[in-house]
Amino acid sequence: MRYSLLLAALSLALPLQAAQLSIELADGTQTLETAQLLNHPDVQEVRIANDVSYKHPMTYRAVPIARLLTGVQPDAHLQIIATDGFAAEMPAAPLLQKDGAQAWLAIEDPTHPWPGLGNGSHTAGPFYLVWTHPEASRISPEQWPYAIGRIRLQTSVAERFPKLMPDPQLAANDPVNLGFALFQKNCLACHRLNDAGDSQLGPDLNLPHSPTEYFAPGYLKRYLRDPQSLRHWPQAKMPAISPEVLSDEELEQIISYLQHMAQRRGR
Known part of the structure:
Protein backbone atom coordinates (compact mmCIF):
# COMPACT_ATOMS: atom_id res chain seq x y z
CA MET A 1 0.00 0.00 0.00
CA ARG A 2 2.74 2.46 0.99
CA TYR A 3 4.71 1.57 -2.15
CA SER A 4 1.71 2.24 -4.43
CA LEU A 5 1.04 5.55 -2.69
CA LEU A 6 4.68 6.52 -3.13
CA LEU A 7 4.50 5.73 -6.85
CA ALA A 8 1.34 7.81 -7.20
CA ALA A 9 2.96 10.73 -5.42
CA LEU A 10 6.05 10.50 -7.61
CA SER A 11 3.95 10.38 -10.78
CA LEU A 12 2.16 13.56 -9.74
CA ALA A 13 5.48 15.25 -9.04
CA LEU A 14 6.89 14.47 -12.49
CA PRO A 15 6.53 17.23 -15.11
CA LEU A 16 3.90 16.77 -17.80
CA GLN A 17 5.14 15.73 -21.21
CA ALA A 18 4.12 17.15 -24.58
CA ALA A 19 1.34 15.16 -26.22
CA GLN A 20 0.05 14.33 -29.68
CA LEU A 21 -3.42 14.75 -31.15
CA SER A 22 -4.44 12.59 -34.11
CA ILE A 23 -7.02 14.07 -36.50
CA GLU A 24 -8.38 11.66 -39.13
CA LEU A 25 -10.38 13.36 -41.89
CA ALA A 26 -11.30 12.55 -45.48
CA ASP A 27 -7.95 13.79 -46.81
CA GLY A 28 -5.86 11.72 -44.41
CA THR A 29 -4.49 11.71 -40.87
CA GLN A 30 -2.70 14.64 -39.28
CA THR A 31 -0.75 14.40 -36.04
CA LEU A 32 -0.33 17.64 -34.11
CA GLU A 33 2.06 18.17 -31.22
CA THR A 34 1.32 20.27 -28.15
CA ALA A 35 3.84 22.91 -29.22
CA GLN A 36 2.29 23.19 -32.70
CA LEU A 37 -1.13 23.82 -31.20
CA LEU A 38 0.13 26.29 -28.58
CA ASN A 39 1.71 28.24 -31.46
CA HIS A 40 -1.22 27.89 -33.86
CA PRO A 41 -1.99 31.24 -35.58
CA ASP A 42 -5.54 31.18 -34.17
CA VAL A 43 -4.67 30.26 -30.60
CA GLN A 44 -6.04 32.66 -28.00
CA GLU A 45 -6.96 32.91 -24.34
CA VAL A 46 -10.50 31.69 -23.72
CA ARG A 47 -12.40 32.06 -20.45
CA ILE A 48 -15.00 29.40 -19.66
CA ALA A 49 -17.49 30.69 -17.13
CA ASN A 50 -19.05 27.32 -16.21
CA ASP A 51 -16.53 24.60 -16.88
CA VAL A 52 -18.26 21.20 -16.91
CA SER A 53 -15.28 19.23 -15.64
CA TYR A 54 -13.78 21.65 -13.12
CA LYS A 55 -17.08 23.06 -11.84
CA HIS A 56 -15.69 26.59 -11.68
CA PRO A 57 -14.43 29.23 -14.15
CA MET A 58 -11.31 28.31 -16.10
CA THR A 59 -9.08 30.10 -18.60
CA TYR A 60 -7.35 28.18 -21.38
CA ARG A 61 -5.07 28.61 -24.36
CA ALA A 62 -7.34 27.31 -27.09
CA VAL A 63 -7.92 27.08 -30.83
CA PRO A 64 -11.38 27.18 -32.47
CA ILE A 65 -11.86 23.52 -33.27
CA ALA A 66 -13.38 24.43 -36.63
CA ARG A 67 -9.88 25.56 -37.68
CA LEU A 68 -8.67 21.99 -37.25
CA LEU A 69 -11.51 20.41 -39.24
CA THR A 70 -10.66 21.62 -42.72
CA GLY A 71 -13.01 20.24 -45.37
CA VAL A 72 -15.55 18.85 -42.87
CA GLN A 73 -19.13 19.69 -43.82
CA PRO A 74 -21.89 20.57 -41.30
CA ASP A 75 -23.84 17.40 -42.10
CA ALA A 76 -20.83 15.19 -41.29
CA HIS A 77 -20.34 13.13 -38.15
CA LEU A 78 -17.27 13.09 -35.92
CA GLN A 79 -16.05 10.96 -33.06
CA ILE A 80 -13.81 12.34 -30.33
CA ILE A 81 -11.94 9.65 -28.42
CA ALA A 82 -10.31 10.10 -25.02
CA THR A 83 -7.41 8.13 -23.64
CA ASP A 84 -9.67 6.50 -20.99
CA GLY A 85 -12.05 4.96 -23.56
CA PHE A 86 -14.66 7.75 -23.58
CA ALA A 87 -15.89 8.07 -27.20
CA ALA A 88 -18.13 11.10 -27.86
CA GLU A 89 -20.32 10.96 -30.97
CA MET A 90 -20.57 14.51 -32.32
CA PRO A 91 -22.50 16.00 -35.23
CA ALA A 92 -20.14 18.34 -37.06
CA ALA A 93 -22.51 21.32 -37.30
CA PRO A 94 -22.15 22.57 -33.67
CA LEU A 95 -18.37 22.16 -33.87
CA LEU A 96 -18.15 24.30 -37.01
CA GLN A 97 -20.50 27.15 -36.12
CA LYS A 98 -19.09 30.60 -35.34
CA ASP A 99 -22.16 32.13 -33.67
CA GLY A 100 -23.84 31.10 -30.44
CA ALA A 101 -22.16 28.10 -28.86
CA GLN A 102 -18.57 27.83 -30.09
CA ALA A 103 -16.27 24.85 -29.65
CA TRP A 104 -12.61 25.25 -28.70
CA LEU A 105 -9.75 22.80 -28.32
CA ALA A 106 -8.04 23.75 -25.07
CA ILE A 107 -4.34 22.86 -25.00
CA GLU A 108 -2.50 22.08 -21.77
CA ASP A 109 0.94 23.61 -21.58
CA PRO A 110 3.27 21.06 -19.91
CA THR A 111 5.10 23.89 -18.18
CA HIS A 112 1.86 25.26 -16.68
CA PRO A 113 -0.38 22.22 -16.06
CA TRP A 114 -4.07 22.54 -15.26
CA PRO A 115 -5.46 21.56 -11.84
CA GLY A 116 -6.20 17.93 -11.10
CA LEU A 117 -9.72 16.59 -11.52
CA GLY A 118 -11.61 14.87 -8.73
CA ASN A 119 -9.02 13.24 -6.50
CA GLY A 120 -6.28 15.16 -8.31
CA SER A 121 -4.77 12.13 -10.01
CA HIS A 122 -4.96 13.66 -13.49
CA THR A 123 -5.93 16.87 -15.26
CA ALA A 124 -8.35 17.40 -18.15
CA GLY A 125 -5.37 17.54 -20.49
CA PRO A 126 -3.60 17.22 -22.70
CA PHE A 127 -6.49 18.35 -24.93
CA TYR A 128 -10.02 19.25 -23.86
CA LEU A 129 -13.07 20.29 -25.88
CA VAL A 130 -14.64 23.33 -24.20
CA TRP A 131 -17.49 25.62 -25.20
CA THR A 132 -18.29 29.30 -24.94
CA HIS A 133 -22.03 30.02 -24.67
CA PRO A 134 -22.96 26.29 -24.60
CA GLU A 135 -26.53 27.12 -23.59
CA ALA A 136 -27.16 28.57 -27.07
CA SER A 137 -27.10 25.06 -28.58
CA ARG A 138 -27.99 22.94 -25.53
CA ILE A 139 -24.53 21.42 -25.43
CA SER A 140 -24.61 18.47 -23.03
CA PRO A 141 -21.86 17.55 -20.52
CA GLU A 142 -20.99 14.53 -22.68
CA GLN A 143 -20.01 16.98 -25.42
CA TRP A 144 -17.11 18.27 -23.29
CA PRO A 145 -14.68 15.36 -23.70
CA TYR A 146 -11.32 15.76 -21.99
CA ALA A 147 -8.03 13.81 -22.22
CA ILE A 148 -8.60 13.77 -25.98
CA GLY A 149 -6.21 11.71 -28.05
CA ARG A 150 -8.02 11.34 -31.35
CA ILE A 151 -10.62 13.05 -33.53
CA ARG A 152 -11.94 11.20 -36.55
CA LEU A 153 -14.51 11.60 -39.30
CA GLN A 154 -17.07 8.81 -39.08
CA THR A 155 -20.28 7.56 -40.65
CA SER A 156 -23.40 7.96 -38.51
CA VAL A 157 -24.05 5.86 -35.43
Whole structure:
Protein backbone atom coordinates (compact mmCIF):
# COMPACT_ATOMS: atom_id res chain seq x y z
CA MET A 1 0.00 0.00 0.00
CA ARG A 2 2.74 2.46 0.99
CA TYR A 3 4.71 1.57 -2.15
CA SER A 4 1.71 2.24 -4.43
CA LEU A 5 1.04 5.55 -2.69
CA LEU A 6 4.68 6.52 -3.13
CA LEU A 7 4.50 5.73 -6.85
CA ALA A 8 1.34 7.81 -7.20
CA ALA A 9 2.96 10.73 -5.42
CA LEU A 10 6.05 10.50 -7.61
CA SER A 11 3.95 10.38 -10.78
CA LEU A 12 2.16 13.56 -9.74
CA ALA A 13 5.48 15.25 -9.04
CA LEU A 14 6.89 14.47 -12.49
CA PRO A 15 6.53 17.23 -15.11
CA LEU A 16 3.90 16.77 -17.80
CA GLN A 17 5.14 15.73 -21.21
CA ALA A 18 4.12 17.15 -24.58
CA ALA A 19 1.34 15.16 -26.22
CA GLN A 20 0.05 14.33 -29.68
CA LEU A 21 -3.42 14.75 -31.15
CA SER A 22 -4.44 12.59 -34.11
CA ILE A 23 -7.02 14.07 -36.50
CA GLU A 24 -8.38 11.66 -39.13
CA LEU A 25 -10.38 13.36 -41.89
CA ALA A 26 -11.30 12.55 -45.48
CA ASP A 27 -7.95 13.79 -46.81
CA GLY A 28 -5.86 11.72 -44.41
CA THR A 29 -4.49 11.71 -40.87
CA GLN A 30 -2.70 14.64 -39.28
CA THR A 31 -0.75 14.40 -36.04
CA LEU A 32 -0.33 17.64 -34.11
CA GLU A 33 2.06 18.17 -31.22
CA THR A 34 1.32 20.27 -28.15
CA ALA A 35 3.84 22.91 -29.22
CA GLN A 36 2.29 23.19 -32.70
CA LEU A 37 -1.13 23.82 -31.20
CA LEU A 38 0.13 26.29 -28.58
CA ASN A 39 1.71 28.24 -31.46
CA HIS A 40 -1.22 27.89 -33.86
CA PRO A 41 -1.99 31.24 -35.58
CA ASP A 42 -5.54 31.18 -34.17
CA VAL A 43 -4.67 30.26 -30.60
CA GLN A 44 -6.04 32.66 -28.00
CA GLU A 45 -6.96 32.91 -24.34
CA VAL A 46 -10.50 31.69 -23.72
CA ARG A 47 -12.40 32.06 -20.45
CA ILE A 48 -15.00 29.40 -19.66
CA ALA A 49 -17.49 30.69 -17.13
CA ASN A 50 -19.05 27.32 -16.21
CA ASP A 51 -16.53 24.60 -16.88
CA VAL A 52 -18.26 21.20 -16.91
CA SER A 53 -15.28 19.23 -15.64
CA TYR A 54 -13.78 21.65 -13.12
CA LYS A 55 -17.08 23.06 -11.84
CA HIS A 56 -15.69 26.59 -11.68
CA PRO A 57 -14.43 29.23 -14.15
CA MET A 58 -11.31 28.31 -16.10
CA THR A 59 -9.08 30.10 -18.60
CA TYR A 60 -7.35 28.18 -21.38
CA ARG A 61 -5.07 28.61 -24.36
CA ALA A 62 -7.34 27.31 -27.09
CA VAL A 63 -7.92 27.08 -30.83
CA PRO A 64 -11.38 27.18 -32.47
CA ILE A 65 -11.86 23.52 -33.27
CA ALA A 66 -13.38 24.43 -36.63
CA ARG A 67 -9.88 25.56 -37.68
CA LEU A 68 -8.67 21.99 -37.25
CA LEU A 69 -11.51 20.41 -39.24
CA THR A 70 -10.66 21.62 -42.72
CA GLY A 71 -13.01 20.24 -45.37
CA VAL A 72 -15.55 18.85 -42.87
CA GLN A 73 -19.13 19.69 -43.82
CA PRO A 74 -21.89 20.57 -41.30
CA ASP A 75 -23.84 17.40 -42.10
CA ALA A 76 -20.83 15.19 -41.29
CA HIS A 77 -20.34 13.13 -38.15
CA LEU A 78 -17.27 13.09 -35.92
CA GLN A 79 -16.05 10.96 -33.06
CA ILE A 80 -13.81 12.34 -30.33
CA ILE A 81 -11.94 9.65 -28.42
CA ALA A 82 -10.31 10.10 -25.02
CA THR A 83 -7.41 8.13 -23.64
CA ASP A 84 -9.67 6.50 -20.99
CA GLY A 85 -12.05 4.96 -23.56
CA PHE A 86 -14.66 7.75 -23.58
CA ALA A 87 -15.89 8.07 -27.20
CA ALA A 88 -18.13 11.10 -27.86
CA GLU A 89 -20.32 10.96 -30.97
CA MET A 90 -20.57 14.51 -32.32
CA PRO A 91 -22.50 16.00 -35.23
CA ALA A 92 -20.14 18.34 -37.06
CA ALA A 93 -22.51 21.32 -37.30
CA PRO A 94 -22.15 22.57 -33.67
CA LEU A 95 -18.37 22.16 -33.87
CA LEU A 96 -18.15 24.30 -37.01
CA GLN A 97 -20.50 27.15 -36.12
CA LYS A 98 -19.09 30.60 -35.34
CA ASP A 99 -22.16 32.13 -33.67
CA GLY A 100 -23.84 31.10 -30.44
CA ALA A 101 -22.16 28.10 -28.86
CA GLN A 102 -18.57 27.83 -30.09
CA ALA A 103 -16.27 24.85 -29.65
CA TRP A 104 -12.61 25.25 -28.70
CA LEU A 105 -9.75 22.80 -28.32
CA ALA A 106 -8.04 23.75 -25.07
CA ILE A 107 -4.34 22.86 -25.00
CA GLU A 108 -2.50 22.08 -21.77
CA ASP A 109 0.94 23.61 -21.58
CA PRO A 110 3.27 21.06 -19.91
CA THR A 111 5.10 23.89 -18.18
CA HIS A 112 1.86 25.26 -16.68
CA PRO A 113 -0.38 22.22 -16.06
CA TRP A 114 -4.07 22.54 -15.26
CA PRO A 115 -5.46 21.56 -11.84
CA GLY A 116 -6.20 17.93 -11.10
CA LEU A 117 -9.72 16.59 -11.52
CA GLY A 118 -11.61 14.87 -8.73
CA ASN A 119 -9.02 13.24 -6.50
CA GLY A 120 -6.28 15.16 -8.31
CA SER A 121 -4.77 12.13 -10.01
CA HIS A 122 -4.96 13.66 -13.49
CA THR A 123 -5.93 16.87 -15.26
CA ALA A 124 -8.35 17.40 -18.15
CA GLY A 125 -5.37 17.54 -20.49
CA PRO A 126 -3.60 17.22 -22.70
CA PHE A 127 -6.49 18.35 -24.93
CA TYR A 128 -10.02 19.25 -23.86
CA LEU A 129 -13.07 20.29 -25.88
CA VAL A 130 -14.64 23.33 -24.20
CA TRP A 131 -17.49 25.62 -25.20
CA THR A 132 -18.29 29.30 -24.94
CA HIS A 133 -22.03 30.02 -24.67
CA PRO A 134 -22.96 26.29 -24.60
CA GLU A 135 -26.53 27.12 -23.59
CA ALA A 136 -27.16 28.57 -27.07
CA SER A 137 -27.10 25.06 -28.58
CA ARG A 138 -27.99 22.94 -25.53
CA ILE A 139 -24.53 21.42 -25.43
CA SER A 140 -24.61 18.47 -23.03
CA PRO A 141 -21.86 17.55 -20.52
CA GLU A 142 -20.99 14.53 -22.68
CA GLN A 143 -20.01 16.98 -25.42
CA TRP A 144 -17.11 18.27 -23.29
CA PRO A 145 -14.68 15.36 -23.70
CA TYR A 146 -11.32 15.76 -21.99
CA ALA A 147 -8.03 13.81 -22.22
CA ILE A 148 -8.60 13.77 -25.98
CA GLY A 149 -6.21 11.71 -28.05
CA ARG A 150 -8.02 11.34 -31.35
CA ILE A 151 -10.62 13.05 -33.53
CA ARG A 152 -11.94 11.20 -36.55
CA LEU A 153 -14.51 11.60 -39.30
CA GLN A 154 -17.07 8.81 -39.08
CA THR A 155 -20.28 7.56 -40.65
CA SER A 156 -23.40 7.96 -38.51
CA VAL A 157 -24.05 5.86 -35.43
CA ALA A 158 -27.00 4.17 -37.17
CA GLU A 159 -24.82 3.12 -40.10
CA ARG A 160 -21.99 1.81 -37.95
CA PHE A 161 -24.08 0.08 -35.30
CA PRO A 162 -27.38 -1.32 -36.62
CA LYS A 163 -27.83 -3.24 -33.35
CA LEU A 164 -28.60 0.10 -31.69
CA MET A 165 -31.51 0.81 -34.02
CA PRO A 166 -35.12 0.69 -32.80
CA ASP A 167 -37.83 -1.06 -34.80
CA PRO A 168 -37.86 0.63 -38.25
CA GLN A 169 -41.66 0.55 -38.23
CA LEU A 170 -41.80 3.19 -35.50
CA ALA A 171 -42.64 6.78 -36.50
CA ALA A 172 -39.80 9.30 -36.48
CA ASN A 173 -41.46 11.21 -33.62
CA ASP A 174 -42.16 8.11 -31.53
CA PRO A 175 -40.74 8.51 -27.98
CA VAL A 176 -38.46 5.53 -28.65
CA ASN A 177 -36.81 7.21 -31.64
CA LEU A 178 -36.57 10.49 -29.75
CA GLY A 179 -34.94 8.54 -26.93
CA PHE A 180 -32.50 6.95 -29.38
CA ALA A 181 -31.35 10.42 -30.50
CA LEU A 182 -30.88 11.49 -26.88
CA PHE A 183 -29.09 8.23 -26.07
CA GLN A 184 -26.52 8.94 -28.78
CA LYS A 185 -25.88 12.43 -27.43
CA ASN A 186 -25.88 11.71 -23.72
CA CYS A 187 -25.11 8.02 -23.11
CA LEU A 188 -23.17 6.43 -25.96
CA ALA A 189 -19.90 8.16 -25.06
CA CYS A 190 -19.66 5.97 -21.95
CA HIS A 191 -21.88 2.95 -22.70
CA ARG A 192 -22.40 0.27 -25.29
CA LEU A 193 -25.74 -1.43 -26.01
CA ASN A 194 -26.23 -4.88 -27.56
CA ASP A 195 -22.41 -4.99 -27.67
CA ALA A 196 -22.52 -2.10 -30.15
CA GLY A 197 -20.62 1.16 -29.73
CA ASP A 198 -17.00 2.24 -29.38
CA SER A 199 -16.83 3.30 -25.74
CA GLN A 200 -14.67 1.25 -23.40
CA LEU A 201 -15.68 3.13 -20.24
CA GLY A 202 -19.06 2.04 -18.89
CA PRO A 203 -21.11 -1.19 -18.92
CA ASP A 204 -23.34 -2.41 -21.73
CA LEU A 205 -26.91 -1.23 -21.12
CA ASN A 206 -28.66 -4.27 -22.60
CA LEU A 207 -26.31 -7.21 -22.07
CA PRO A 208 -26.87 -9.32 -20.19
CA HIS A 209 -29.85 -7.26 -18.96
CA SER A 210 -31.31 -3.80 -19.39
CA PRO A 211 -31.50 -1.54 -16.31
CA THR A 212 -35.22 -1.26 -17.10
CA GLU A 213 -35.46 -4.95 -16.13
CA TYR A 214 -33.71 -4.86 -12.77
CA PHE A 215 -34.62 -1.43 -11.37
CA ALA A 216 -37.94 -1.24 -9.56
CA PRO A 217 -40.45 1.20 -11.14
CA GLY A 218 -39.35 4.79 -10.57
CA TYR A 219 -35.87 3.92 -9.36
CA LEU A 220 -34.12 4.05 -12.72
CA LYS A 221 -35.17 7.67 -13.17
CA ARG A 222 -34.04 8.42 -9.61
CA TYR A 223 -30.70 6.73 -10.32
CA LEU A 224 -30.15 8.79 -13.49
CA ARG A 225 -30.93 12.00 -11.62
CA ASP A 226 -28.63 11.16 -8.69
CA PRO A 227 -26.62 7.90 -8.95
CA GLN A 228 -25.05 8.33 -5.52
CA SER A 229 -28.50 8.37 -3.89
CA LEU A 230 -28.90 4.66 -4.71
CA ARG A 231 -25.35 3.34 -5.09
CA HIS A 232 -22.79 5.27 -3.12
CA TRP A 233 -19.09 4.65 -3.60
CA PRO A 234 -16.13 7.06 -3.78
CA GLN A 235 -14.85 5.98 -7.21
CA ALA A 236 -18.22 6.27 -8.97
CA LYS A 237 -17.98 7.92 -12.38
CA MET A 238 -21.64 8.08 -13.40
CA PRO A 239 -22.60 11.78 -13.29
CA ALA A 240 -25.95 13.07 -12.12
CA ILE A 241 -28.20 14.17 -14.99
CA SER A 242 -29.88 17.41 -14.02
CA PRO A 243 -33.16 18.72 -15.49
CA GLU A 244 -31.09 21.41 -17.23
CA VAL A 245 -29.33 18.65 -19.20
CA LEU A 246 -32.37 16.41 -19.76
CA SER A 247 -35.92 17.37 -18.92
CA ASP A 248 -38.25 14.85 -17.26
CA GLU A 249 -39.85 14.23 -20.65
CA GLU A 250 -36.47 13.61 -22.29
CA LEU A 251 -35.41 11.29 -19.49
CA GLU A 252 -38.61 9.29 -20.03
CA GLN A 253 -37.79 9.10 -23.75
CA ILE A 254 -34.38 7.57 -23.03
CA ILE A 255 -36.03 5.07 -20.68
CA SER A 256 -38.58 4.27 -23.43
CA TYR A 257 -35.69 3.54 -25.79
CA LEU A 258 -34.01 1.26 -23.23
CA GLN A 259 -37.30 -0.57 -22.57
CA HIS A 260 -37.82 -1.03 -26.30
CA MET A 261 -34.28 -2.31 -26.87
CA ALA A 262 -34.69 -4.85 -24.05
CA GLN A 263 -37.11 -6.56 -26.44
CA ARG A 264 -34.60 -6.40 -29.31
CA ARG A 265 -31.70 -8.05 -27.56
CA GLY A 266 -29.61 -10.06 -30.00
CA ARG A 267 -31.34 -8.76 -33.14
